[in-house]
């Protein structure tokens with residue numbers, strides 16, 4: 011075979027070098043500083059003590075885990091009334107998002123998501139060799155009309171986080187149904203409900219009902235957020251038998267670790283811990299929204315465990331400067347420039363201590379100390 015036209019070294023597939031690798035939230039703030047990590051939407055209450063116990067009780071590390079995560083799928087099925095055969099577990103929902111793109115889209119296909127959609131959608135699309143298509147949002151909310159208008163004959167997957175990260179906004183069930191009905195039947199609607207448990211709105215539905223009543227919807231969930239198991243990397247997805255079969259064919263043979271399986275089973279059964287996490291969020295989400303708004307910042311209304319906060323353009327008051335100021339005090343937030351939101355920061359609802367310190371530090375940053383800091387108002 012002639013080598014004249016071949017590259018002289020291994021070259022990644024088209025699209026791979028267009029990927030900007032995902033940058034996780036920062037976790038440290040310099041030597042000697044006590045850190046409040048509000049950059050990755052982790053659970054301020056930590057994992058359930060029962061999940062920790064299950065994790066620690068595992069000592070046969072020489073054994074492979076059950077590759078099909080059967081007991082975990084049964085526990086999830088029991089918790090939500092779902093058929094375990096239509097559930098697939100993954101190394102976090104990140105893996106399942108990647109597998110979804112890989113299984114259903116490839117070169118020449120389009121994958122659609124909205125303007126401020128979770129960054130992994132673009133990474134997964136490009137990794138699959140497909141073309142990303144972005145639909146504009148309206149006021150930091152996904153826009154069903156814009157998404158439907160962007161569908162073409164080449165669209166294969168629509169990724170939609172509901173609620174979305176980093177905006178914290180959601181679409182009501184009626185809108186999700188309208189989106190599903192407007193899609194051609196061959197397009198897979200991947201509903202990423204990573205933050206579903208936090209939403210307390212009567213018009214919200216995570217995707218379970220839509221999966222049950224249609225053929226082209228996949229719902230993705232995670233144990234990283236409300237269950238506090240981010241370190242263990244466990245996610246799951248629920249879909250039609252055919253969609254789940256496709257994901258099972260291409261997933262890693264042992265894609266969930268034994269400690270991950272054990273801890274996730276205990277976590278999903280500990281409804282008391284989940285309720286405590288929801289109650290904590292219900293208390294501090296409105297408090298932080300109120301306090302930050304009172305400081306003159308614009309807060310995108312959130313239904314979940316984080317807030318997108320918009321800063322002024324004025325020198326000395328910008329998001330970048332606020333981030334550096336807070337970092338010096340050990341308060342680590344998330345820059346969202348990579349989402350096209352350089353004027354905003356995303357912050358996770360933290361412990362009471364972290365939330366109060368954050369408001370006080372921002373009051374200081376904005377020069378409003380006398381007016382509001384330490385009001386202790388509300389929660």
Ligand SMILES: Cc1ncc(COP(=O)(O)O)c(C=O)c1O
Nearest residue numbers: 102103104171175204232234245
């Ligand atoms: C919207 C959304 N989906 C999925 C994930 C991935 O979660 P994990 O891979 O930890 O399950 C995240 C994590 O931040 C997220 O914000």
